[in-house]
Amino acid sequence: MAQLISDLSVERVRGNLARIAGELTAAAARGPGRPAVEVLAAVKYLSSAELPKLAEAGVRVVGENRAQELEAKVAEHGPLFEWDFIGQLQSRRVRLIVPHVRLIHSVASDSALRELERHSALVRPGLRILIEVNLAGEQGKAGVAPGELDAFIARSPVPVAGLMTMPPLVDDPERNRRWFAALRELADERGLEQLSMGTSQDYVVAAEEGATIVRIGTKLYA
Ligand SMILES: *Cc1c(COP(=O)(O)O)cnc(C)c1O
Numbered sequence: 001m002a003q004l005i006s007d008l009s010v011e012r013v014r015g016n017l018a019r020i021a022g023e024l025t026a027a028a029a030r031g032p033g034r035p036a037v038e039v040l041a042a043v044k045y046l047s048s049a050e051l052p053k054l055a056e057a058g059v060r061v062v063g064e065n066r067a068q069e070l071e072a073k074v075a076e077h078g079p080l081f082e083w084d085f086i087g088q089l090q091s092r093r094v095r096l097i098v099p100h101v102r103l104i105h106s107v108a109s110d111s112a113l114r115e116l117e118r119h120s121a122l123v124r125p126g127l128r129i130l131i132e133v134n135l136a137g138e139q140g141k142a143g144v145a146p147g148e149l150d151a152f153i154a155r156s157p158v159p160v161a162g163l164m165t166m167p168p169l170v171d172d173p174e175r176n177r178r179w180f181a182a183l184r185e186l187a188d189e190r191g192l193e194q195l196s197m198g199t200s201q202d203y204v205v206a207a208e209e210g211a212t213i214v215r216i217g218t219k220l221y222a
Pocket residue numbers: 042044065086087166199200201215216217218219
């Protein structure tokens with residue numbers, strides 16, 4: 001874990017957000033006609049004390065990677081944002097997350113589905129999940145294989161809103177275009193509305209390929 005950022009500037013984030021929003025609007029217009037692209041701020045880099053600055057800068061949706069961090073941050077700043085979970089979902093932590101979040105972006109295991117079922121009484125009304133897909137077949141990386149997607153969706157005890165992917169780390173974002181296009185195709189074929197794809201390295205390409213949510217950290221705070 002890199003050192004937490006503790007000197008965030010509201011003006012800098014506001015400026016970055018405006019620039020990114022402009023880039024996303026232009027990119028979406030070049031793409032397959034998805035609606036506006038939502039910016040989710042990845043907050044694993046930030047201590048809880050920094051979060052009010054994000055709200056002041058205009059951020060409305062945040063995503064956290066660790067269940068206990070999510071709990072702590074929601075306890076301090078819950079009403080400021082919509083909260084999503086974007087990290088690897090450990091089944092024994094599912095119950096900590098489900099009372100608070102709008103979307104879990106990263107459901108990829110049957111044990112997570114079982115925990116969602118088991119704790120259904122705790123689930124925030126309206127909670128939906130995205131299924132993480134491992135498109136590139138990368139070893140050791142979370143994600144359901146495309147061929148197993150339909151059966152996995154059929155086993156989900158909560159509504160599936162869409163798909164998410166974490167493509168390989170690349171220098172040239174163009175190299176991830178095919179993965180984003182493939183995720184869009186999988187979603188379109190199944191009538192799934194949400195596509196969570198694109199990070200600081202490749203959000204423009206992701207928006208061109210139909211992302212509905214981009215998850216951005218580094219470029220928002222830099
Ligand atoms: C940290 C993180 C991001 C944001 O990554 P940046 O490269 O900092 O924009 C997006 N998605 C997930 C799942 C993350 O953990």
